[in-house]
Amino acid sequence: xxxxxxxxxxRELLPDAPPEVVxxxxxxxxxxxxxxxxxxxxxxxxxxxxxxxxxxxxxxxxYKAVAVNVSDVAAMGGRPRFVLVSGGAPEPETALRVFExxxxxxxxxxxxxxxxxxxxxxxxxxxxxxxxxxEAPPVLRSGxxxxxxxxxxxxxxxxxxxxxxxxGGIEGYPRxxxxxxxxxxxxxxxxxxxxxxxxxxxxxxxGLASDVRxxxxxxxxxxxxxxxxxxxxxxxxxxxxxxxxxxxxxxxxGGEDYELLISAPGDILDELARSIEVPLTTVGWIAxxxxxxxxxxxxxxxxxxxxxxx
Ligand SMILES: [Mg+2]
Numbered sequence: 001x002x003x004x005x006x007x008x009x010x011r012e013l014l015p016d017a018p019p020e021v022v023x024x025x026x027x028x029x030x031x032x033x034x035x036x037x038x039x040x041x042x043x044x045x046x047x048x049x050x051x052x053x054x055x056x057x058x059x060x061x062x063y064k065a066v067a068v069n070v071s072d073v074a075a076m077g078g079r080p081r082f083v084l085v086s087g088g089a090p091e092p093e094t095a096l097r098v099f100e101x102x103x104x105x106x107x108x109x110x111x112x113x114x115x116x117x118x119x120x121x122x123x124x125x126x127x128x129x130x131x132x133x134x135e136a137p138p139v140l141r142s143g144x145x146x147x148x149x150x151x152x153x154x155x156x157x158x159x160x161x162x163x164x165x166x167x168g169g170i171e172g173y174p175r176x177x178x179x180x181x182x183x184x185x186x187x188x189x190x191x192x193x194x195x196x197x198x199x200x201x202x203x204x205x206x207g208l209a210s211d212v213r214x215x216x217x218x219x220x221x222x223x224x225x226x227x228x229x230x231x232x233x234x235x236x237x238x239x240x241x242x243x244x245x246x247x248x249x250x251x252x253x254g255g256e257d258y259e260l261l262i263s264a265p266g267d268i269l270d271e272l273a274r275s276i277e278v279p280l281t282t283v284g285w286i287a288x289x290x291x292x293x294x295x296x297x298x299x300x301x302x303x304x305x306x307x308x309x310x
Pocket of ligand 1: 071072075202203204205226
């Protein structure tokens, strides 16, 4: 059984949702009504050996665990408010250092820690649950429509490039390393996008190539991505080149960028671009069936095969 199969089987065990649940499991956050308000809830866990290695400081792991949860609230167009933080560490001093990072991220993103639990564990583990509040109807993965344009915030591939620098002990790329260790969730963009009524949104955690499939599947539309349009910075290009890798591949499949992928009519995206400080780049369109990647006018059949040194 793989992870997806296990999640599918877990879903079958879910009881019927009470009427307050307006978006069940399956999007970046679930959404539920409390009085007149719509609240958002999500959880994300980081585990040593799987999500980070010894190059990550405990403080950094705590910070990132909060940041990636904030990103899921941003992807619904909500405002993050509260977290619950649990974790395991080999010794109490490490747990304390993790919480120093958690507290710093809470200050940075305006969230308040309501509680949690700690235990002794061989592998450092941090599990964060987040609550946010919607200031406009939550933006789902399922709303993309024919005629929409697909756009991404910020840049892609920098986090994956930073990870390559960390894993390879490559010096000289502090900006990329920081991109990997301290993601910047796009809360203000998400809020603005929801208020403008964009059709669909997701945060890019697994990589654009993977996350665009969620939009396609949930919306029942095809997506066409032009890999030549992906926003890639010069340092990402230069690090990729020094390793004989293709920067566009890092941008398409690298993951952990925590940028937003947004589907909306072009005029709404133009208005959004004018109202935010982060760059917004068109990377594709809602089109025909399935998900198609193209580069230089050719269809790229298999993204992992497309990387010269996968
Ligand atoms: Mg997400």
